[in-house]
Amino acid sequence: MPPSVxxxxxxxxxxxxxxxxxxxxxxxxxxxxxxxxxxxTLQLAELAGLAGAPGDAELEVGVYRGGLYLEFSDPPxxxxxxxxxxxxxxxxxxxxxxxxxxxxxxxxxxxxxxxMFARQVATAVRLGVTxxxxxxxxxxxxxxxxxxxxxxxxGPLPACVRERLPADLAGALDVLxxxxxxxxxxxxxxxxxTLPVVFDTHPQGRCRESFRRYLASRQAAPLxxxxxxx
Ligand SMILES: CC(C)(COP(=O)(O)OP(=O)(O)OC[C@H]1O[C@@H](n2cnc3c(N)ncnc32)[C@H](O)[C@@H]1OP(=O)(O)O)[C@@H](O)C(=O)NCCC(=O)NCCS
Numbered sequence: 604m605p606p607s608v609x610x611x612x613x614x615x616x617x618x619x620x621x622x623x624x625x626x627x628x629x630x631x632x633x634x635x636x637x638x639x640x641x642x643x644t645l646q647l648a649e650l651a652g653l654a655g656a657p658g659d660a661e662l663e664v665g666v667y668r669g670g671l672y673l674e675f676s677d678p679p680x681x682x683x684x685x686x687x688x689x690x691x692x693x694x695x696x697x698x699x700x701x702x703x704x705x706x707x708x709x710x711x712x713x714x715x716x717x718x719m720f721a722r723q724v725a726t727a728v729r730l731g732v733t734x735x736x737x738x739x740x741x742x743x744x745x746x747x748x749x750x751x752x753x754x755x756x757x758g759p760l761p762a763c764v765r766e767r768l769p770a771d772l773a774g775a776l777d778v779l780x781x782x783x784x785x786x787x788x789x790x791x792x793x794x795x796x797t798l799p800v801v802f803d804t805h806p807q808g809r810c811r812e813s814f815r816r817y818l819a820s821r822q823a824a825p826l827x828x829x830x831x832x833x
Contacts, residue, residue, distance in 0.1 A: 621656035621675060623647040626665030636666050640689055640696045641730055651675075652726030653698065654687050655719035682706055683715065689732070698727055700737035703747075711746070717821060720754055724814065728804050735802040739778075741795060748795045752778045753788070755813035756800035767794065779813060 625633050637645050654673040656662045660683075662675040670690035677683055686701040703719070705711050727735060739756060741748035752758070757779040760768075768775055772787050778798060781787035802810045 619658045620648055621651040621654075621658060621660040621662045623650055623662045623664060626663055626672070629665045632666045633664050633671065636671050640671060640691055645730070649726060649730065652722055653689065653730065653732075654685060655721075655723030655726075656685070657683075657715070657719060682710055685719070692733070695731050695733040698723070698732050698735045700735065714821060716750060717754070717818070720814075721818060724802070724804070724811075728806070732804055734804060737800060738797060739800045740797045742797065748797055749788075749792050751800050751802075752782045752791070754802070754817060755779070755810040756802045757810060758798045758800035761798075764794070764796065779809060782813065 634644070637650075650664055650673065651660070651662050654660075654662055654675050656675045657677070659677050660675040661678060662673060665672040667688060668690070670688050673685075673687040673689070675683075675685050683703075683705045685703045688699045688701060689696050690699070691697075703716065705715055723735070735756075737747065737751060737756070739747040739749075739751040739758065757777050759777055760775060760781075765776070769786075769790065772781060772784075772790060775781050775787065778791065778795070778800065781791045802814075805811065
């Protein structure tokens with residue numbers, strides 16, 4: 604019987620698709636888990652797409668806590684690193700971004716994360732993933748609290764934030780409300796904090812609409828190069 608997920612073939616030096624491998628000894632479990640989660644087998648390119656892995660990435664897939672585990676990086680440069688989980692919920696599979704880190708600050712803000720997330724959303728939608736979850740962090744070296752809502756993630760604003768909103772933003776209940784205006788984004792960039800956030804994949808939903816608008820605005824202003832600045 605042919606394997607459900609094709610093994611990676613030898614790749615040329617410059618790859619257009621991420622190289623996908625299985626965690627040692629977990630290939631059979633991964634194939635079974637993929638069928639349980641998605642009701643069918645997946646191509647390696649679909650697994651890479653679920654992680655949003657760029658073409659120069661190496662993606663490892665395993666099983667973890669009753670779901671799929673996906674981790675990528677780009678050796679030998681290690682410019683970025685991502686860790687994701689797919690698990691089953693009653694409405695369909697959900698995807699969790701456990702970590703995504705573009706290591707060099709000089710590479711951030713130039714659209715690499717946006718390209719990864721666009722690929723991830725497109726694949727998630729095709730495969731019936733109902734939502735993407737993460738913790739949008741504000742810590743040393745973390746700007747997810749701003750970037751994820753900028754991509755369309757939503758999450759309720761805690762009372763301690765709502766109490767401090769200026770008059771023109773006073774009606775905002777959700778971080779996505781703030782992201783709709785320049786003044787809201789400016790305020791959140793300065794005062795925002797770590798929040799759990801969710802991206803619903805429903806085609807007519809607010810998350811998808813916000814992301815479509817943001818993507819269009821970034822495409823209108825060409826995305827930066829992805830090589831580090833000197
Ligand atoms: C989050 C991350 C993967 C996004 O990738 P990216 O390539 O930088 O994202 P983009 O270029 O698409 O930028 C998206 C938005 O984030 C903003 N942004 C990017 N880096 C930022 C930073 N260091 N501080 C504040 N905002 C930042 C951009 O300005 C842009 O918003 P704008 O259009 O309103 O100006 C990347 O910035 C990163 O790795 N950051 C450090 C680790 C981290 O925060 N990971 C998230 C875990 S919570």
